[in-house]
Amino acid sequence: MLANGCSANSTDEYCRLAESTAIENLKHFCKAIEGIYGATYLCSPNREDLKRLLCKADKKGFLGMIRSLNCMHWEWKNCPISWAGQFKCLHNKSTIVLEAVASYDTWIWHAFFGAIGSNNDINVLWSSPLFDNVVNG
Template sequence: MLATACSADSLDESFRMPESTAIENLDQFCCTIVTIYGSHYLRAPTTDDLDRLLKRAEKRGFPGMLGSLDCMHWQWKNCPTGWQGSFSGKTRKPTIVLEAVADFDIWIWHAFFGIPGPQNDITILGRSPLFDELTAGNSPQLSYEINNHRHNTGYYLADGIYPKWATLVQSIRRPQTEEEVYFSKKQESYRKDVENCVWNTPSTTCNC
């Protein structure tokens, strides 16, 4: 079912397995994967991870950068009929928006999806748990300097649709000076980290 996106009721003849049993087995398989690999892959960065990320970001000219943030729409091929209206936007096809944060190793540290309705990056961010730790006062304590100013909050690289928050660094839309052109070029170049994750995939169709 995961590999070929076939439905549960299509397995009864091939495997002599009723639909309910196929769904139960798939659920147990997914729970097992989370149990085995969740502590390593499905987690927030540890102190050692943050140290490695920040050192690499500083070498790239962005001290304090934790990763790159972006969203994309996945067409939901097998969306239940009763939900299609809620998950359909201007394309009139049901989609799921995936919000992700990735680093230079194309490692996804944050993934959030499943919000119904025609959404854009801003509305997804408003419901995302990405900054829950920050608003709760539990964010990692950092210390770095940019233009002779000390900062203690990490940030993410984002595109122009995101709000102008201290935790989001956008590219300059219309760079005028040589410094602005250089900054925009570097910022957009490093945002390729997350774009390689969420856009350059074998398929943009969600078969779940």
């Protein structure tokens, strides 16, 4: 399902798995990946991390920059027809937005996946947990 971008009920044709079994297995897989890599790669930076990131950014000419935010619009080829209108992007395709903050060493400090594609990057910020944390201290 992750590799091919297919729905859970389409797995029964080539894997002989029921939709509920496919979804349950995907949930277990995601929890295992988060359990293995979450503490290291999906965390807020500590003081040592911040010092290292600021030092590296200073050397590159980005004084005071800790990380940068990027919003990527991914095409959602299996978007349900009933949702297609809200997930349209500029090119009239269904997309879903991934908001990510990563440092130069590809550590992911923040990820927010699922904002509707009709949002531009600024509107995504208004619905972002990261922006809420910054605004609320």
